[in-house]
Amino acid sequence: MMSPVHVIYFLSTLCFFVAHSINLHFDAPRLNNEQCPGIYPHVFSSSVPLGELKLNFVKVDTVNSPEDCVSSCCSDPSCNEAFLYEKNNTLACYKVTCKEVENCLPKADEKGNSTHVVLVRSGLSQNWETLLAQHQVLLPKKSTTCEVGLDLATCHENEVCTPVNAKSRNGKCQCKEGYTYDSNGQCTKAYINVPSSATTVASTKTPEPTRITVEISSKNITLPKNSASLTAFAIPEASNGEKYEYEWVLISNQTSGVMENGNNPTLTVKNLIQGTYRFKVVVRGKSVIGDAFGNITVFPEKRVNKPPKAIVRPTNQKIYLPINSAIIDGSESWDDVPSKLVFKWEKEIAPVQYPSLSSSEQTLELKNLILGNYSIRLTVTDSDGVSDSTNSTLLVLPQKDYPPTANAGEDIIIYLPQDNVILNGNRSTDDHGIVSWEWKRAPSDTDLAADIQDVRTPYPKISNLVKGVYTFVLKVSDVKNQVSEGTVTVYVRDPINVPPKANAGEDKQLSLPVNWITLDGSLSKDDINISSYSWTQESGPSDSKIINASAQVTNVTNLTKGVYIYKLVVIDNSKNKGEDTVKITVNQDTNSSPVANAGEDMTVNLPLSVIAVNGSKSTDDFRIAKWEWIRDENSLAAGKIIGNSTFESVLYLTDVVTGEYIFRLKVTDDQGKTSEDSISIIVQDNPHKKEILQLILNENLDALTSSLLDRILERIKLSIVRGDDTTMKIELISLFPQLDSNFVVMHFLMKKQDKKGKEIILKGVDVLKTLQTKLRTDPDILELKVINLDTLVCQNNCSGHGKCHQATRTCICQPFWIENFVRRQLMDGKSNCEWSIIYVGIFLSILTTIITCGLVFIMCKNKKIPGKLTMKRRYTKLGQHDQDMELRSPYTSSLMESETDSDEEILFENAANGSVLGNGGTLTNRNVSAHT
Known part of the structure; x- marks a missing residue:
């Protein structure tokens, strides 16, 4: 922001020089800080606004001097800059309004007119100096530091050394009075003089800080070096005890890089990329301020040149006159900087008459070639002067002349x-x-x-x-x-035979129920002889039946109400043809009932996916309007009818089980007459059901892929194959989810060819045993865990005395037969009915008798034998504390040993009366221990 003194001094000086240059005299107006606060203290001569036609120019007619023009812009809040144009000592003034303030910035007038731009107000928070720096507009040259009195040593032409203050010998070089810096930084005669500094006048307000000079030396670096530093030098340096504050700001549009020490005199910037970085530094002291701009220019990394490679296509070619042009392409030539590759084509070998050539294009086009041999050299040179050459040869041969080929045409x-x-x-x-x-x-x-x-x-x-x-x-x-x-x-x-003329007879009519008519072609004629007749139906409401289509006269049956067209084709001995048509109209005077035909009874074997019952052979004198299949009350209830086939001519039945299905077909014509027929379908079990195996895998069916299924089937087959048998194959019968778990359940059987090449089916139990053996040795042989593997039909004969329960796979034994639990629990675990209740009862009775007799025998042996000398023994009643003591006999005579060879004979004594119990006695109180 300029002080009022700066504004007044600037306008006064501007008016003084303008008056001298265009011989106009005026007094400087007294502009204060409120009237023109943002004016930039420099006149841009030979300049025009950057936006030109995008701006709003308003001409000021009542202007007698540049001062009036600037004052007029200052007094207009919408005016951003004053534009002055001088021609033939006449001054034209324009007030310029900019929607985008960047368009107001000055640029050089390419026409060299006497034009001048004064920036008055930016309308932004940024001042003119910041905007000019951001857009890199050439500013007045920064003053060079100097010493007062030594102008000639340091200052340039038309510059003087102006002291920084009244008591200092340090100063800076500025243009003399009446001069200003031009676009080249030279002091030239000024249109309007802008003083470099203004005399400070007394003011009651706080004095403006004194501007000091700040110098920055720009730096240039070359990649891969990507860091640099800028140092700001303030003139004069800070006095003792005072320290300047530094503030570095990047004002260019570069986004890559890291700034360090942004508040120090030396700024360090790292991670630079190619381009120019422009920085501004502001130096502040106690009562001084200054700024400067510096650049860091980053040049690209020096390139290591790679020599070029000349390539031509084709390297040799051969042409025949009259073709007299050829193209040689060198665009495939290579260089690390292809855009700067220089091409040069030269003729090395050519016929003498062929003119020389010189071309710098990538592709050479040779014209007006003559007979002879050519060698063309291509030389490519890169930007460093390195070159490479290659040749292309061309042979021009005389024109060939081949003999003609005569073609007299077809016979x-x-x-x-x-x-x-x-x-x-x-x-x-x-x-x-x-x-x-x-x-x-x-x-x-x-x-x-x-x-x-x-x-x-x-x-x-x-x-x-x-x-x-x-x-x-x-x-x-x-x-x-x-x-x-x-x-x-x-x-x-000889003259050709005349084609025969067919005659199919006159059009005819008949009425139902008559549904046949005679077709007569006997009136057909030929000049020689008719060798064959052929009758065909061309159209009609239904397909009729021609009894003898190759006869001269024939009958046609199965006619219904409507119009039929029949064609007769006759052929003579020369294969000439003639044809004619006849129309037969069938009317319906009386309606006959339709005839239902459900088809022949059938017998089918499981497994099968669908049964088709065809009733399309049902007939009517006109047409059948409605079909209906009805399940008989004696038919099996299982089985699902697909779609709407109940009301179609063909019934589709799926999910059938073994047994008999009976269906009645009811047909109805257009007049409501009906007819019924029934059909019996006997569904028999699969004759190979015993050979089918059921495998349950620990995998959900919706997660089983086709490739995994193929691998499982292949591994099952390889587990069964013995030796190099290549005829073994596995047939997958069905694949469905387990109801309670959604696990994969598959039914399959194994087939192979015998020595005669006949296909046989392997027994299910044999396949089961083989697979179970494989699974015991390698449980992961099928990739997935096997939950259950068994034959589809339980084939346990239950030892011939029972029936295997299909669901539980356990034996239901016949009366008087039971399971051998020893085999079931301790041996192979197979359910059985091996034991007869009768034999088990007999066996248990005998066993009980033997055990009883054995016990009796033992007891009898332990009984005292009469007449045998026994020793008198003493007995003592045990106390409560001696019950667990072991008593030993004091006698050691051999007479103490029992005849039964037992170690000791125990006698039981009644605790009440001391009597000894005989054989068969019982203890009434408690046992007592005997002393031996």
């Missing part, structure tokens, strides 16, 4: 009375054109009469031919008298 057959024909030899060819034609008779048929005309043209006329075979020879020649011959044969026959 011709004509029938008398036609006795003339025109031959055609225009299919004869030559590479340079045929120059002569010549037709003549072959020597072999000169005995037949004929007249020939136009024999020197491609189209001779032959007339007055007679019955026989004629051969004509065509001879053609080219420009080199090379010749070729071709022949054509003309067959002249």
